Amino acid sequence: MPRNYLHIKDYEKEILKLREEGKSKREICEIYGFTIKQLTDFITRYNRNQRLVSAGIALKKKGRPCKKDGELPPSIQKLDKLTQMRYVIASKDRQIKRLEMENELMRDFLSLTERK
Numbered sequence: 823m824p825r826n827y828l829h830i831k832d833y834e835k836e837i838l839k840l841r842e843e844g845k846s847k848r849e850i851c852e853i854y855g856f857t858i859k860q861l862t863d864f865i866t867r868y869n870r871n872q873r874l875v876s877a878g879i880a881l882k883k884k885g886r887p888c889k890k891d892g893e894l895p896p897s898i899q900k901l902d903k904l905t906q907m908r909y910v911i912a913s914k915d916r917q918i919k920r921l922e923m924e925n926e927l928m929r930d931f932l933s934l935t936e937r938k
Contacts, residue, residue: 830856830864837864875901878908880916 830837833854840850847861874881875898883895898909 828855830854830860834864834868837861838868841865875905875909878905878912880909880912 837850837854840853847858847865850856851858851861871881881895881897894906894909898906901909
């Protein structure tokens, strides 16, 4: 019999609501059919992302970047304006840092090859 696949991210709001009500991890797992390890890992990831967003650090998505340049991801669009602006500033800071590193590498290369 094939396993019925449930993505834990789809139940984020319900899980957080049950945690606020004081339900244990075991009780939540019995309700939705997850393992305790899955739930613990989800809560850890959720808390880490919330800390990064509140600190104004841009979340790094896995995989290839979106083609829609300049558009905020849906997870950031749901948040308030201040958090969105922190995300944009953090993204630009990362871009500037990357360009500075490339520039420094190019200068080092040119100086080693005695071109400048």
